Amino acid sequence: MTASLTDRYVWAAARSVPEAQRPEFQRELRERIGDAIDAHIARGAAAADAEHAALVELGDPWQLAARYVDRPLHLIGPRYFAAWWRLVKLLLVILVPLSAVGVLLGQVLSGAPIGEIIAEPITVALSVAVHVGFWTTLVFAIAERSATAMPVATWTPEQLPQVRDDARAGRLGDLIGSVVFLAIFAGAIVWQQAGAIFVDGERLPIPVLDPDLWSFWIPYFLVLLALEVAFAVVIYLRGWTWTMAGVNVLLNAAFTVPAVWLFLSGRLLAPEFLDAISWPWPSGGPVVVILTFVFVGIAVWDIIDGFRKAAANRSMPVASVVG
């Protein structure tokens, strides 16, 4: 004889109930199903239809059992949700950029090809994000199901965040863009030292920049890049002002004037590099002129952009919080 629908339902529901409660639970459930079937028959249904209809009313056996034994039907409930959400955000903000920058640095120092330098940090950042999400959620889901409550820090008014300056939030994109660009630029300067020309996948020890520049000019440019990062952070915190636009002019001049001067006087690029790409320096004529214009153009555009933003900032009411 095959098991009836009721037998199958009771078995399916009892499966997820702790063993100690199982016999009592099965007995209670049989009583309930029997009474529900009788009720359907009393209303004029055929026996088989009555059983089917009664089980439809009971719904998913796993869910029914969960309600009987007070098992949560959610992954993380209201007790832990806030703590879980804060922790996940905190871990993501700290661990993802840290691991991406760490891998980027490692790749640059080990002289990996440019494709890997870009791809590897992205892959690692993604997998770190997935791991953080998964393991944190797992711990909280277990805590939700354990009998003893996990101690959760009680909230106090001191944890209230400062009211956010909306203009600053808008500048965050600029900050990230600047820092990423400057970091890549500085990384490229260091990286090219070990050779930037690949023949059949093999790296030739030919740097782009003249190694003599390491005695002064390359460290000088690296320090300037660091100053640019600090400048970007200050802009993020304070916003553009006429003074900051002025400082921006100085920084741009400090970088572009020596760079163009070194370039035009033929001291910027390594002779071996020019040989390798067979560039007949200094008779490069139009290319030299175009490159010079691009260099100077970028600097001038950046200077104008600074003044434009300072002017826009001036005309807007200053966001202030009275407190």
Place this chain on the structure above:
Amino acid sequence: MQDDDLTIGHLQELRRGTVVLACLVRLRTADYGYALLESLNARGITVDANTLYPLLRRLEKQGLLTSEWNTDESRPRKFYRTSPAGEALAAELTADWRRLDDALTRLTTGDES
């Protein structure tokens, strides 16, 4: 339609606690799940089987109901009865119900005294 859903939601919320009180009062005479469900609904206390059966189990676990299996008939049935602790809770809940009713009446009639 959305208004109807809204009303149903609020009504359910308002009735939620009253089911416990109704069970405790009704089970002063012992009865089994389905009979209790029918008699409560017949008396205008709307409750769903999916709510009532797990509730009986919980109240028993909390010591507010006692239970006994009756095997006289072909189908064994679990008969629940209000325990002394359940009786005490019912008295407290009833008193609070009356207090709320009075307070609401005063609110609606606008009598501030």
